[in-house]
Amino acid sequence: MNTLEMTLQGADILHPDGLDSHSELNLADGRISATSAARKVDVSGYLVLPGIIDPHGDGFERHMAPRRGAMKQMEEGVVASEAELAANGMTTAVLAQFYSWEGGLRSPDYAAQVFEAIRLVRGDLVTDLVPQLRFETHMLEDYADLAEKIAVWQVPYVVFNDHLPHDRLAEGRKPPRLTGQALKAGRNPEKHFEMLLEMHRRSPEVPTALEALCASLAAQGLRIGSHDDRKAEDRATWRARGAEISEFPETLEAAEAARAGGDHIILGAPNVVRGGSHKGNASALDLIAMGLCDALASDYHYPSPRRAALMLARSGLLDLAGAWALVSSGPADLLGLADRGDFTLGMRADLVILDKVSERVAATVSGGRVSYMSGEVATRFFG
Secondary structure: OOOOOEEEEOOEEEEOOEEEOOOOEEEEOOEEEOOOOOOEEEOOOEEEEEOEEEEEEOOOHHHHOOOOOOOOOHHHHHHHHHHHHHHOOEEEEEEEEEEOOOOHHHOHHHHHHHHHHHHHHHHHOOOEEEEEEEEEOOOHHHHHHHHHHHHHHOOOEEEEEOOOOHHHHHOOOOOOOHHHHHHHOOOOHHHHHHHHHHHHHOHHHHHHHHHHHHHHHHHOOOEEEEEOOOOHHHHHHHHHOOOOEEEOOOOHHHHHHHHHOOOEEEEEHHHHHHOOOOOOOOOHHHHHHOOOOOEEEOEOOOOHHHHHHHHHHHHOOOOHHHHHHOOOHHHHHHOOOOOOOOOOOOOEOOEEEEEOOOOOEEEEEEOOEEEEEOOHHHHHHHO
């Protein structure tokens, strides 16, 4: 496996203690090296930053199934997704796939196809792809063999969701868009409604099933997270099950509870870019200002982590090193990836090169290999 053997000069390089316009960055054997290489590359006019690590993203869905039913070349979809990730500066990316009663692109059968496609091609790609399973907690019939499936799919990270409209179901009322949802899942709308009612009715069985499943997953060494925590009690319950990652807490109360309990907190980068949650939940900007964020995720929009970190630095809310840590060393820490996240000697050579004026991605290097490069910087690298 050939990797870049060179020394980058002239750029503003982001080290853990801040930007340095006078240092060099040595790359050798896929690592950050102490030894200057024989080949020097002038990257003046650019910023060199640690590669972006995305701890949760489902923007790959458009590549996997560009039209409903068009899911014949799943492996090509993974390849196309990796190209988009690299073009947005990502060197490691968590691909978050639903396993849900909602059907369609969230169905169990579809999830199996996605994970198999990732397993088959990830070794041929440059960007490090990490599959994540998002499991709907009320699918009680699927608990028995889920841990076995996860092992086969080589999924190291599981997050739990509950998207059942419990308030309406408790009143016996049909949720909005039920017909469209049922048809997407290939079900008769009335049968679909009956299924939702039955899952809601069996809610008291869910906690015991979850505790057993989480214990099994923890024994396998998997990372476990919860999604959309609303109350302090929610976070405490999940922490007791071994879920030490809180994805997108919806309230200040939940985020404060996560921090008090020593849990990792992931917020949405699009929330930062938009200036608030599109669902009216807690503002990521406010939570970041209060120190209640460890990592920013792309969620549904791959350009957002880069844009969010740069916006935070421009606003003065954080310095560039602190803002960029939310998309590099912070995600690395919560994912247990101790070999990446900054330019400490010996770390993986994961980096993104930005045009200093436009702040657009000019090049991405993952593990010392080029995954994306365009324009003037390519001429400087390769002549």
